[in-house]
Amino acid sequence: MKKKFTIPTPASYVLNAAILFVIWLAISMMISSGVITNYWRGILITIGINIVLATSLNLACGYLGQLPLGHAGFMAVGAYAGAIFMKATPAAALIRSGNTLAVLPLFVVAVIISALVAGIFGILIGIPALRLKGDYLAIITLGFGEIIRVVLTNIDSVLGFKFTYGAAGLARIPKFTSFNICYFMVILCIFIIHTFMKSRHGRAVLSIRENEIAAESVGINTTFYKTSAFVLSAMLAGVAGCLYAGYIGSLYPSTFKFMKSIEILVMVVLGGMGSMFGSVLAAIVLTALPELLRAFSDYRMVVYSLALVLMMIFRPEGLMGDYDFSLKRIIQKIVNGIINRRKGNE
C-alpha cells in the first residue's frame, strides 16, 4: 500500500493565509517606500475591484452556467447604496482629519448595505429571469441592467428631491477605499465564493450547470440553488460597486452601461469560465495591460478586442480552462514526487 503525503484542510487554510499575508506585507512595504507610486496604487485598487466583479460573475456564469449580461446593474445599485449611505455619515470629515480607523465601522455598514440592496435587486431580478434559459436569460438581465441605469438617471425627477443626482453624477463621496480595505475585501469575496462552491450547496450548483433536469431528478431544488447563486453573485457585485464608489469619489449612471457588463464578462471568459484563478488572473491582466499600453492608447482597444476574438477562435476554453490554482495540491505533488523517487532509489 502506497502511502501518500496529504496536507490536512485546516493546515492548507493557514498556509494560504500566510502566503496572502506575505503578499500584503510586500505590497504595503512597496507602497510605503514609494516603489509603487500613487498612480499604480490606484491601479491596484481597480484591479481589486475588477477581481471581485469577475469572480462574482464567474459564480453565476462559470459555476451556475447562466449568462447574465446585467452585472454592471448590480454594481451600480451597490455603488449608489454605499455612496449615499457614506455621504449621509460624517465619514468625509473623519477622513479629512486622518482618523481612518473611525471610518472602518462606517465602511463595514456601507458594504453590508450595498450587499443587501444589490442582493434584494438580485432576488427581484433573479426569480423571474431564472425561469428562462440561455439567450433569453442573457437578454432579460441585459434589460434589467439597462432599466437600473435609466432609473438611476431619472429617479430624481420622480422623487422630487436630489437622491442620485441623475446624469450630473453623485459627487463628493468620501474616498474610503484604501488599498488595505480593498485587499481584504478581495480575499473575503474569494473566500466566500470558494467555501460556497466547496460545500454541498456548491456541488448542487455545479450539478445544475452540468444538467438541470438530471439535477432536479435527484432531488435538488434547482430554483432555490439557481436563485441563491445568482443573488450571491449580485451581492458581491454590489460590494465591488461600494468599493468602486469609495475609490473613485463620484458616480455617473453612464459608467454602468451595458459595455461595463461585457467588460466583466470578457474577464471571466478570457480567464476560463469556472476557474476562479482564471478570473483573478484575467482581471489583473486586463486591468494592468491597458495601463502599460497607454503609449499606444489609440490602438489598445482595437488590440484588446482583436485578442478577444483570436482567443475565442484558438482557445475557446479561456486561458486557464477550468484549472484552478491550489497551493495545497502543488505542494502535495512535489512532496509525493520526492517520496516516490526515494522509494525508487531504495
Place this chain on the structure above:
Amino acid sequence: MDFYTLIAQIINGLQTGSVYALVALGYSMVYGIIMLLNFAHGDIIMVGAYVVYYSIASFALPPLLAVILAVIMCTILGVAIEKVAYTPLRSAPRLSLLITAIGISFLLENGAQLLFGADQKSMSPMVKGGFSMGSVGISYAAVVTIVVSVIAMTALTILVNKTKMGKAMRAVSEDMGAAQLMGISLNRTISFTFAIGSALAGIGSALYLCAYPQSSPTMGSMLGIKAFVAAVLGGIGSIPGAMIGGFAIGILEALVAAAHLSMWKDAVVFFVLIIVLLFKPTGILGKKIQEKV
C-alpha cells in the same frame, strides 16, 4: 394629446420602427440559422452609415449610389465576419460564439473610432421636405423609409418562401445535420443568410440616416440592442415576428416620447420586453420548442 399629434407620433414610430424591423430581421435570420446573437450586427449598420456619409460628404456621390455602395459594403463585411470569426467556431459551445460576436462588435466600434474619429459626423439630410394631410405633417423621409422597408421585407419574404435558396435556409434552420445530409451546402447557406441580413442592415443604415442624419462609432450599439429586443419581442427566428416587433418597439418609443417621458424610453422598451418574456418567452410569433432529456 390630441388626435393629430397621436397620428403624427404613430407615423414617427413607424419610421423608426421600420429601421428597427430591418435590423431585427438580420438578427432573427442569423439566430434562426446558427443560434447566435450576432452582437456585431448593430455595428455593421454603423459602418454602413459611415459609407453613406463619406460617399456623400467627401465624394459627392448621388444619395442612391451612396446607399447602394453602403449595402454592398455591409454585405461584404457581414460575410467576411462570418467567414473569419464564426465559421471556425461552428462546433464550439454557443457561449464562445457569443463572446466572439461581442469581440467583433468591440473591434468594429474601436476600429471606426480609430479611422473616423470619436466625434459625431453630421450631414445634410438626404430626403428633405414633406407634405401635410389635414393638420398632420408628414415628412418625405418617413414615407421613403416606410415604403423602402416594406418593399425590402416583401422581397425577403418571397426570397425565403419561394426560392430554392430560401428553402435551403429554412431547412438548415430546422435541422442543420439533416439539411446537410440532403445535400445542402451548409457554408453557402449560412454565408448567404449573413449576406442577406447584412444587406438589410445596409438599407437600415441609409434609412436611419434619413431620420437622424449623423453617424458616430457607437451609434450601432444601442440601435442594435433595440433591434434585438424587437426580434425577441416578435419571436426570434421568425421573419414576420421581427417585422411586428420592430414596428411595435418604434411606435412604443414614439408614444412614450409623445407623453413627454422620452428619458424613460429605454427603460419602457426593456420593461415591455421583460413582461413579454415572462409571459410568453418565445415572443409574439415564436414557436415553442419542447426540451428533451
